Amino acid sequence: MNTFSEIVAGLRLPVIQAPMFLVSGPAMVIAACRAGIIGSVPTQNVRSDAELAEWFGTIDAATGERGGCAPYAVNLIVHASYPRRDNDLEAVLRYRPRIVITALGSPRSVVDAIHAYGGIVLADVISVKLARKALDAGADGLVLVGAGAGGHTGAVTGMALVDEVRRFFAGPVVLGGGIGSGRAIRAAQVLGADLAYMGTRFIATTESMVSEAQKQMVVEAGSEDVFASDAFTGVNANWLRASVVAAGHDPQTLTRGQIDFSRQDQKRWRDLWSAGQGVGSVDRICPVAEVVERLRMEYRAAQVA
Numbered sequence: 211m212n213t214f215s216e217i218v219a220g221l222r223l224p225v226i227q228a229p230m231f232l233v234s235g236p237a238m239v240i241a242a243c244r245a246g247i248i249g250s251v252p253t254q255n256v257r258s259d260a261e262l263a264e265w266f267g268t269i270d271a272a273t274g275e276r277g278g279c280a281p282y283a284v285n286l287i288v289h290a291s292y293p294r295r296d297n298d299l300e301a302v303l304r305y306r307p308r309i310v311i312t313a314l315g316s317p318r319s320v321v322d323a324i325h326a327y328g329g330i331v332l333a334d335v336i337s338v339k340l341a342r343k344a345l346d347a348g349a350d351g352l353v354l355v356g357a358g359a360g361g362h363t364g365a366v367t368g369m370a371l372v373d374e375v376r377r378f379f380a381g382p383v384v385l386g387g388g389i390g391s392g393r394a395i396r397a398a399q400v401l402g403a404d405l406a407y408m409g410t411r412f413i414a415t416t417e418s419m420v421s422e423a424q425k426q427m428v429v430e431a432g433s434e435d436v437f438a439s440d441a442f443t444g445v446n447a448n449w450l451r452a453s454v455v456a457a458g459h460d461p462q463t464l465t466r467g468q469i470d471f472s473r474q475d476q477k478r479w480r481d482l483w484s485a486g487q488g489v490g491s492v493d494r495i496c497p498v499a500e501v502v503e504r505l506r507m508e509y510r511a512a513q514v515a
């Protein structure tokens with residue numbers, strides 16, 4: 211099996227299409243992998259074991275490391291309150307995705323089992339303290355989620371995060387948060403990251419599972435239309451203000467919510483739309499392959515001499 215470095219070397223563009231609740235499903239992952247970047251999906255996007263098995267089957271049948279197709283990753287919520295954690299882990303051990311990205315907790319309880327089949331564990335973290343903890347817990351690498359990210363966001367700028375982490379860790383590092391263009395991907399590499407982690411850039415794609423209205427709002431929004439709040443999940447996340455207002459909330463009077471991922475109910479994220487500060491880079495709805503092609507051109511144009 212390829213090492214992380216070999217996987218990176220085989221990509222057409224150093225990018226992971228980031229996992230997104232209710233947004234990334236098999237169609238997006240397959241399109242991303244075929245376009246030569248790592249596609250990913252959160253296992254929490256399904257409602258049952260049978261559906262998860264079906265997703266793995268569909269993705270496995272359509273991808274594969276031959277023919278320029280990049281490997282895919284799955285995102286596993288490891289927070290104690292997430293009720294499907296054991297079931298999702300069981301499916302991961304059966305279908306053996308090359309990369310597993312843990313989120314919202316320590317990867318300790320899952321690393322040994324994933325390593326046993328040769329999987330690579332990347333831990334999604336938002337601070338240097340959590341980065342150290344994840345590495346102590348056995349993670350192979352880190353996904354550093356900086357300020358301005360879509361979904362649950364960090365508060366520290368990615369610039370500082372990568373720099374500080376690179377002082378003590380030479381292994382796999384992926385940087386996310388507000389990366390929307392090929393120039394920004396190049397910048398992430400210059401900073402010291404191996405790969406860029408991009409979610410928001412892929413919300414308004416043909417393969418995305420969200421409504422046309424949500425895609426359109428992403429197309430029309432700029433960074434000033436995004437605000438961070440811990441009101442809805444108990445953890446800071448970036449939201450499109452217009453969707454919060456449309457759902458009947460006043461962004462000025464929100465109070466902190468309770469952390470409980472057992473209530474990751476579809477309705478809340480279906481009505482409240484998350485996007486990161488890089489949303490201004492999205493100017494039309496198009497297929498994933500077109501987004502990747504455009505990013506590649508921008509990335510090449512930004513080649514450092």
Ligand SMILES: Cc1cc2nc3c(=O)[nH]c(=O)nc-3n(C[C@H](O)[C@H](O)[C@H](O)COP(=O)(O)O)c2cc1C
Nearest residue numbers: 228230231252313359360361387388408409410486
């Ligand atoms: C709508 C949306 C849903 C998300 N859902 C998840 C999720 O289920 N699990 C997860 O680990 N991260 C999730 N994220 C965060 C992304 O994986 C990634 O960290 C983020 O998109 C990177 O920042 P960017 O959006 O500025 O590119 C989500 C992000 C968005 C925009």
